[in-house]
Amino acid sequence: MHAITLNKVNYSIDGRDILTQVTQQIKIGERIGVIGANGVGKTTLAHLMIGDLSPDSGEISINGRVIYVPQLVVDDSDRSGGEKMMQRINESLNNQPDILVLDEPTANLDMTHQNWLIKRLSHFYGTLIVI
Ligand SMILES: Nc1ncnc2c1ncn2[C@@H]1O[C@H](COP(=O)(O)OP(=O)(O)O)[C@@H](O)[C@H]1O
Ligand SMILES: [Mg+2]
Secondary structure, eight states: OEEEEEEEEEEEETTEEEEEEEEEEEETTOEEEOOOOTTSSHHHHHHHHTTSSOOSEEEEEEOSOEEEEOOOOOOSSSSOHHHHHHHHHHHHHHTOOSEEEESSTTTTOOHHHHHHHHHHHTTOOSEEEEO
8 A cells, every 4th residue: 555656757847857757656654765965856756745736747646644844944033943843843743644744854953853853753653754
């Protein structure tokens, strides 16, 4: 049984190909990492996988309730980026999604908070996609 399937997915922005013929199956309960240089299309792929964007062509199927924790945009509020990210991840896990997608969750976390995240995610038994 699959949590997410992508079949020959194409997506372009302003005529520039971002994703070309992407075919991938993510099994329920699988824990996967998405790795790539800045600007290659990881966040775009996440938006497609959660149904926020529609592909130009190809099919995407999503099986279950998805929560996406977006890449943090740092603003001038008084709380640190790390605290904000931890709160969002906590809220997301408390909502018990079938599929959890984290977009660069460790970008603002120091070592202590990275260890907290690893521990926290070890108790999540749904499908996990970490960019
Ligand atoms: N709304 C948008 N308008 C124009 N260009 C975009 C938009 N969203 C993303 N891009 C471009 O698409 C490419 C992929 O972006 P993104 O998926 O955010 O990459 P990543 O998450 O891997 O850093 C980048 O070159 C980015 O500049
Ligand atoms: Mg990104």
